[in-house]
Amino acid sequence: MPPDTPIPSASELCLLKALWKRQPLSARELHLQVAQELAWSFSSTRKTLERMLDKHLVSQHDAGGIHVYSASVDKVATLAAFAHDFGRRVMELDSPMPVTMFTGSKLVDQRELAELEQLLQDWPTDEQE
Incomplete structure (x- = not known):
């Protein structure tokens, strides 16, 4: 993920984590x-998925007449x-977070x-961002 790519919100990350474990999933399955x-409500899941589609965090396709989502x-x-x-x-760190976390x-x-660990070590410094 390049440094200029938006970082998902906490709720978006929750949905992504579910998709990374098993995808594709319908909105109902994901909920x-x-x-x-x-x-939260099913409508909140659907609204969050719409935002995630706009941000290109997820993709959507039809499977048997049902919209399914993938990370x-x-x-x-x-x-x-x-x-x-x-x-x-x-944490106001100038160096990468330790991968041990x-x-x-x-x-x-x-x-x-x-x-x-390699991605964190290779991350551009603030001057390069």
Whole structure:
């Protein structure tokens, strides 16, 4: 994810995480996957998916007359963007976040962890952004 790509909101990230685990999903299936975490209505899920389509975070296609959604952004690159943004804006770090903060995560495997570490190390400095 290039530095100028928008970072998904917390609720958008929740939907993306569900899609990264299993896709494509219909809006209803996706809503059921995130219902406990987000505790919102089905119409909120649909509205968020519309925003995500506009931002090119997800793609939509028809499967048997039903709209289904897939993530359009790479999981590891998105996590790197989040970690970079958190480190810079929240923690006021000038260096990359340590990849160890992702150790033990159920979201990434060992290969993805190594890729994430490389992305964080190679992230442009603020002067290059």
